[in-house]
Amino acid sequence: MTFSEEIIESVNALPPVPVAMTRMARALSDPETDVREIVKIIQYEPGLTASILKMANSAYFGSMQAIGSIRLAVARLGLEQIFRLVVVSSVNATLQRPLSGYDLPPGELWRHSVAAALATQYLAEEIGLKNVEMAFTAALLHDIGKLVIGNYLDVDFLAIEKVACEKGASFEEAEREVLGADHAQIGAAVLGKWNLPTQIVAGVRWHHNPDTAGADSPMIDLVHVADAMCLSMGIGPGRDGLFYRPSEAAMSRCGLSRKTLESVISHTLGAMDDFAELFSLPKGEVCHGV
């Protein structure tokens, strides 16, 4: 089996996401969508319905009256917020896995992904981007390719690390040199298989190389900046550390100043704790084994 065949096989081995997530993403991209349609999509999946209602009634949303139905949850929290809960619930278990190759303990990829998603949301609000929920989803899923490389492929991570350290290459360049593909390319393949909208796939595909995306997409730029910010903050750097190259062009396309970035960083950390509570995770640090 060639390596690219091995990658395709690994992508197929990843657990599928609930149909509700992909259907809802597509429905939200269509301005003609009827809210009743979305409520129906969620109601067909009892597990998802239960988890959305549990979260909608949590202290995080501070609801005074109990929310007993998806229809009411959509009315109270809004479609965008419900979509975010659907996406996070759908990939929660997948992202919680440990990634020993990348030196990430259980839960750390999840923390990094959620932090990047929240940072993207704040950055999007700063620059007045519409369609925040698509950017949020792309940021949440941006490192899904690491799951394939770390869990399903027989990869010599020390060789990748050596290329990065000795040649001054970024980690994803080193992945391409050693493996023939990087985690962004593989992640995009996974999302393509999950039938997610192309704009989300593009956000994942180009999150380390926004300048070569060939499309003027603020969403790609924001996911790139948010990822760099979170790694820099120490949320989710594993073996790859901070071996990534931030794009000056992406920053200037979005018109982001250093002060804005630092302010978003401090907001993101606060929101992380609230979000962890929502999903009943331990606050702050996960347990790092020796």
Added chain:
Amino acid sequence: MTVQLKSWMNTRPRNATRRRLGNIVVGIADMAVTDRPEDLVVTYSLGSCLGVTLYDPYIKVGGMIHCMLPLARVDPEKAHKSPFMFVDSGLPLIFRELYEMGAKKNRLIVKAAGCSQLLDDKKLFEIGKRNYTVFRKILWKNNILISGEHIGGSFSRTLFLDIATGEVIVRVKDEEVIL
């Protein structure tokens, strides 16, 4: 900024040393002080953040802080709620905590780790470097010397402080360095 190792020779393979897990975990934008000899204080995933350990060997009291950003003025409200997030608001507080426990300024041994950088030729994210500059400035103004540091590069680091001995260890990649 380059990796500065005062004690690069004191490296040992990662698994050859402590199997102990730190029992006091200092999260991002947090700090801890203790005088219990059985404590091992640890902070994980120092990227561009600054980790500082302080230890008074005479009374065996120590502390650790994990600051994320250099200056509190970027978000005064947050600095009020979470002063340890910033180097300029957090560092004086941990000194004060240790003084209250009996530590003396002239005995405190100060060591630091972190302040990594992305591969950032254009200096877009200089958070690590700026954290380090503010840290040095505060110590310099207060006539305090740094006894050991493991700063810069693009690595993620874990920092330990053993209260019984005052030993400070930085874990980076697959090695442990004694500062």
